[in-house]
Amino acid sequence: xxxxxxxxxxxxxxxxxxxxxxxxxxxxxxxxxxxxxxxxxxxxxxxxxxxxxxxxxxxxxxxxxxxxxxxxxxxxxxxxxxxxxxxxxxxxxxxxxxxxxxxxxxxxxxxxxxxxxxxxxxxxxxxxxxxxxxxxxxxxxxxxxxxxxxxxxxxxxxxxxxxxxxxxxxxxxxxxxxxxxxxxxxxxxxxxxxxxxxxxxxxxxxxxxxxxxxxxxxxxxxxxxxxxxxxxxxxxxxxxxxxxxxxxxxxxxxxxxxxxxxxxxxxxxxxxxxxxxxxxxxxxxxxxxxxxxxxxxxxxxxxxxxxxxxxxxxxxxxxxxxxxxxxxxxxxxxxxxxxxxxxxxxxxxxxxxxxxxxxxxxxxxxxxxxxxxxxxxxxxxxxxxxxxxxxxxxxxxxxxxxxxxxxxxxxxxxxxxxxxxxxxxxxxxxxxxxxxxxxxxxxxxxxxxxxxxxxxxxxxxxxxxxxxxxxxxxxxxxxxxxxxxxxxxxxxxx
Numbered sequence: 001x002x003x004x005x006x007x008x009x010x011x012x013x014x015x016x017x018x019x020x021x022x023x024x025x026x027x028x029x030x031x032x033x034x035x036x037x038x039x040x041x042x043x044x045x046x047x048x049x050x051x052x053x054x055x056x057x058x059x060x061x062x063x064x065x066x067x068x069x070x071x072x073x074x075x076x077x078x079x080x081x082x083x084x085x086x087x088x089x090x091x092x093x094x095x096x097x098x099x100x101x102x103x104x105x106x107x108x109x110x111x112x113x114x115x116x117x118x119x120x121x122x123x124x125x126x127x128x129x130x131x132x133x134x135x136x137x138x139x140x141x142x143x144x145x146x147x148x149x150x151x152x153x154x155x156x157x158x159x160x161x162x163x164x165x166x167x168x169x170x171x172x173x174x175x176x177x178x179x180x181x182x183x184x185x186x187x188x189x190x191x192x193x194x195x196x197x198x199x200x201x202x203x204x205x206x207x208x209x210x211x212x213x214x215x216x217x218x219x220x221x222x223x224x225x226x227x228x229x230x231x232x233x234x235x236x237x238x239x240x241x242x243x244x245x246x247x248x249x250x251x252x253x254x255x256x257x258x259x260x261x262x263x264x265x266x267x268x269x270x271x272x273x274x275x276x277x278x279x280x281x282x283x284x285x286x287x288x289x290x291x292x293x294x295x296x297x298x299x300x301x302x303x304x305x306x307x308x309x310x311x312x313x314x315x316x317x318x319x320x321x322x323x324x325x326x327x328x329x330x331x332x333x334x335x336x337x338x339x340x341x342x343x344x345x346x347x348x349x350x351x352x353x354x355x356x357x358x359x360x361x362x363x364x365x366x367x368x369x370x371x372x373x374x375x376x377x378x379x380x381x382x383x384x385x386x387x388x389x390x391x392x393x394x395x396x397x398x399x400x401x402x403x404x405x406x407x408x409x410x411x412x413x414x415x416x417x418x419x420x421x422x423x424x425x426x427x428x429x430x431x432x433x434x435x436x437x438x439x440x441x442x443x444x445x446x447x448x449x450x451x452x453x454x455x456x457x458x459x460x461x462x463x464x465x466x467x468x469x470x471x472x473x474x475x476x477x478x479x480x481x482x483x484x485x486x487x488x489x490x491x492x493x494x
Contacts, residue, residue, distance in 0.1 A: 047077075049084040050127070050146050053091040057123035060096065060389055067096055067389045082266070087138075094134055095127045096388040097220045100194035102126050102133075105177045109166045121159060124150060128167055133177070140171050185209040193217055198396045199381070206432050211476070215430070218478035219384040219391075225268055226482075227279045228258045228287050230345055231317040236260060239279060255480045256287035257458040258314075277345040282310045285382075285475045285485035286428070288463075289375065290314035292454045292473070292489045293424045298323040299370040304357040304413055307334030309341035309350075311375055316347045326369075328353045328360060358412045367418045374413060376406045378427035378434050382484025385477060403433050410442045414449065417492045422452060426487045430476060435486035439472070443490065452491035 047055070052074050059065040059074075071092050075085050095102065106114055106125055114122055128147040131138045144167045151160035170177070179191050186204055190197040193216035203212040229239040236258055243250040243262065253259030261284070268274055268281055289311050295301050297320050306312045306327035316325045327338045327350055335352045342350040355363055357374070379402055380390045410425070417423050425442075427434055443449055451471030459465060462480075467473045477484040 047074075047080070048146065049080060049087040050091065051150060052078045052080060052084075052088040053095070053127055054120065054124055054150060056088075056092045057095060057127055058120045061119045061123060064393070066387065067092060068387055090135070091127050091130065093222075093388055095123075095130045096392070098130055098134065098194045099126065099392065100196075101179075101191055102129050102194075104179070104191055105129060105133075105170070106166070108177075109169050109173075120154060121151070121163070124163060125166055128163070129170055132167065132170055132174070144168065144171075185212075189213050189216055193220060195219070195391055196394075199391060199394075202396070202431070214478040215476060215484075218476075218481070219388070221385060221481070223283075223385045223483075224481060225262045225265055226253060226256075226259050226282065226284045226287075227262060227268055228256070228282050228314065229260070229279050230277055231258070232321060232346070233278060242273070242278075252460070253284045253287075254460055254462045255475070255482060256284040256463075257291065257460065259284040259287050275344070280310055280313055280341070280345065282314070283383075283483045283485075284480065285482040286310065287314065288473065288475075288485070289373065289424060289426045289487055290318055291456075291459070292426075292468075292487050293371050293373055293422065294455050295319050295323075295325075295371050300368065301325045301371040301373070302360070302364070302369045302413070302416060303327045303373045303375070304360060304409060305329060305375050305377060306352075307331070307337050309338035311373060312338055312350055313341050313345050313347060315371075315373070316342070316349050317345070319349065321347050321349045323349055325350045326353060326364075327351065328355045328357060330354070330356050357409045361412050361415060364416055366415050369416050370418055370421050372413055372417050372421070372423045373426070374409060374423065375426045376409060376434075376438075378402060378406070378429040379431055380428055382428040382430050382475075382477060382486075386483065399431060399433055403438060406434060406438050407441060410438070414442075414446060414492075419492055419494050421492050423449070423490050423492070424487060425490070426485065428483055428485055430474070430484040430486070435474065435488075436472065439488045439490070448494050449490045449492055452489045454487065454489045 055074050056067065056070045059070045060067050071089060075088065080088060103114060106129060110125070124147055128143050131143045132140060144164065147167060148160050148164045151163045179188065186197055186201045189195065189212060190200045193213065195216045200212060200216065203215060229236050236252065240250055240252065240260055243260070248265050249263040251261050253261055262268060273279060293315060295315050295318050299319060300323055301315055303312045303315065303325060307329040309327060312325055312327040329335055329338065332354050335354050338350070338352050353363070379394055379399055380387065384391050414423065425439055429435065453471055454468035454473060456463065456465050456468045464473050464475065471489050473487045475482060475485045
């Protein structure tokens with residue numbers, strides 16, 4: 001028998017920065033007393049942490065909202081004290097991360113089946129069971145009491161009674177909530193670490209069962225916060241000293257030469273240093289992209305799919321804001337994000353363009369760029385710890401379509417690179433179809449391009465230096481506690 005879930009000691013405060021999304025689900029004025037189909041009643045009650053979490057989870061399920069965007073919107077509206085915001089954040093991400101496991105247990109406790117419940121009731125049960133099973137410092141009575149009160153406010157007596165009964169049954173049967181024996185590796189990892197079974201099967205085939213389990217386990221760990229100093233203003237060491245003097249727990253990255261990991265720093269986008277452009281918030285693995293591109297002062301660089309602009313800014317900083325960085329994206333609102341980044345950081349060399357990357361060959365002359373970055377659209381399976389809803393929103397058949405888009409962009413932009421120039425292809429996924437296989441297909445079709453060793457001068461000794469020498473880096477989420485990422489550097493010979 002697999003052991004029962006082990007509770008975490010306390011909720012973590014995940015620090016994502018993002019924009020808004022659609023508002024909370026509307027609530028009916030009508031109270032249909034004896035019907036579970038009753039819509040939530042309109043209330044004017046200040047949101048608690050659990051109210052906020054439920055609004056996010058319901059928005060994710062009903063409207064397909066992105067969890068990080070919806071969470072930031074709801075937290076801004078609720079104006080919760082910091083501990084309550086931290087609890088709401090942990091409940092949201094933890095419930096989404098552990099959905100597979102939670103639903104397996106709830107199926108034993110909900111007589112009529114989860115599928116027959118309204119989305120908000122299903123989300124309420126999921127988040128409540130998550131707290132009972134995984135948050136040790138949250139008392140059982142507090143979880144049950146608030147869940148019942150929320151059910152009364154949003155529904156009717158029948159729903160609140162059902163919620164009360166299910167949760168009290170879960171408490172009584174907690175020792176019996178275990179996973180069955182005799183499962184295959186894919187079935188066990190899928191249930192124990194709560195990932196879609198089709199995805200687990202793919203990763204077992206690509207990496208083996210042990211590595212797959214490590215990846216899935218890492219995807220359920222809270223992400224840490226990493227920042228990168230604005231190189232035009234100060235070096236990493238100076239920013240480290242500044243942060244420590246300000247009371248932050250900050251350490252240099254074990255992966256990126258420019259990265260700093262900040263623990264217990266809260267939302268780093270709310271500090272004066274961020275607002276005045278002293279640093280950018282960026283995952284450590286993502287920071288390696290500009291390092292691999294190695295742009296030089298005065299160059300002309302194309303960033304094909306640039307939003308939200310973190311890599312664009314890093315490139316411009318490494319060029320000391322000389323030359324030109326063309327930052328392109330498909331959507332006007334994403335162009336604004338890039339413009340805002342450049343303005344905050346004081347970068348004048350960044351020029352933005354709204355354009356489908358597959359049409360860029362009609363915008364620029366052939367062989368007009370010294371460097372090209374294609375941070376390609378991808379499945380995003382390397383960032384599941386930050387966006388856990390990704391794993392539930394994708395289907396296996398989506399991967400082939402994504403890979404086809406990646407190839408079409410490579411075909412469209414490679415002719416814009418000068419002979420002797422460098423193209424860096426990167427993704428935030430660990431899917432080989434989108435990574436190593438994508439680059440191999442391109443090189444087979446274009447013998448005038450070859451792998452080029454990724455320069456690693458100044459990199460930490462713990463960084464993947466041997467991989468870099470081959471021209472490709474594949475970073476797994478379990479290796480450094482960062483996002484999963486893929487980077488390939490190829491050079492045009494003629």
